[in-house]
Amino acid sequence: MTTRRTRWQEAGNSSNYGKRFAELVSAGEDIDGEARLADTLLQRRGARVLDAGAGMxxxxxxxxxxxxxxxxxxxxxxxVRQARETYPGLPVAERDILDLGPDDGPFDLVVCVGNVMVYLAEGTERAALRAMRSVLGENGRILIGFHLQDRxxxxxxxxxxxxxxxxxxxxLRVDLRAGTYQLHPANExxxxxxxxxxQGEPSA
Structure with missing residues (x-):
């Protein structure tokens, strides 16, 4: 298990995060944009997906x-507790991305959205990316999104x-970069x- 303190832990954001999304749902806002895009990347029903940093x-x-x-x-x-209360029976495990390994796969798609990458522990970004790469199946892909500005x-x-x-x-290689989950052009x-x-092995 990883024990390095993350930026998320330093921020103490858990309660605010859950409250914000509860308010969005109550207001009728669309919170399924990431999932719709993820769904289009999958070629069949019943595809195997990893939601890495699943939040609520x-x-x-x-x-x-x-x-x-x-x-x-x-x-x-x-x-994790909020996810289980909000969605009873949801298959969510209390586990860190850095603890992933090849035996956890293979997955058709890894989803890592909602600013997960910018809240990792300092200096662990490449390790997290390698860990996600390690669980990909043949032709598997990763969907990642985070704020570049107004973080x-x-x-x-x-x-x-x-x-x-x-x-x-x-x-890893970039197959596509966009500015939204609706695939608007890339922006800053x-x-x-x-x-x-x-192709080949990752560099050091």
């Missing part, structure tokens, strides 16, 4: 409703260029990436 479980729940086989992991105990409090100022350097080092405010394994 909203993406996992949406993909389960669409007929996929979803495993959710979330290291924040409070969010939440305590989040890492992760530029697109820095992120893509880390991707290459982790043995928000980044959405669809990734797959590059």
């Amino acid at each position: 479980g909203r993406v996992t729940a949406a993909l389960l409703r669409r007929g996929h086989d979803v495993v959710a992991i979330e290291p924040d105990e409070a969010l 939440p409090p305590h989040a890492h100022a992760y530029t697109a260029a820095e992120f893509e350097t880390d991707l290459a080092a982790a043995g 405010a928000y980044g959405v990436w669809i990734l797959s394994s590059a």
